[in-house]
Amino acid sequence: EQVGKVGVSCTQIPLLAIEYEPPRTKSFKTVESSLRVDAVASAGFKISRTKLGSMISSGDVRVNWSLVSKSGATLKAGDVVSVSGMGRLKIGEIVTTKKGKYVIQLIQYL
Numbered sequence: 736e737q738v739g740k741v742g743v744s745c746t747q748i749p750l751l752a753i754e755y756e757p758p759r760t761k762s763f764k765t766v767e768s769s770l771r772v773d774a775v776a777s778a779g780f781k782i783s784r785t786k787l788g789s790m791i792s793s794g795d796v797r798v799n800w801s802l803v804s805k806s807g808a809t810l811k812a813g814d815v816v817s818v819s820g821m822g823r824l825k826i827g828e829i830v831t832t833k834k835g836k837y838v839i840q841l842i843q844y845l
Contacts, residue, residue: 759845773806779824779841795819
């Protein structure tokens with residue numbers, strides 16, 4: 736067996752024998768009035784909604800690896816928000832308060 740002009744040999748190993756380090760994360764909660772991508776991501780990355788809105792219009796924000804064109808896009812539990820140069824957030828549990836606001840658990844990848 737070869738790869739290019741170099742001879743190689745392969746052996747099959749069990750999947751559990753692979754050493755894997757899970758990604759480092761930080762979890763925190765925030766209270767938001769809506770589930771809009773600009774509101775949740777600005778709270779997660781600690782920047783203003785205006786600045787995040789300009790990043791959305793310039794194509795620097797993705798939800799579930801798809802480009803977001805409107806800042807009013809609604810998020811749901813399990814979505815992954817990526818902002819170029821800032822990092823990645825995963826939306827955890829979403830709970831509604833008595834006043835109609837949302838307590839959102841955010842998981843930030845470090």
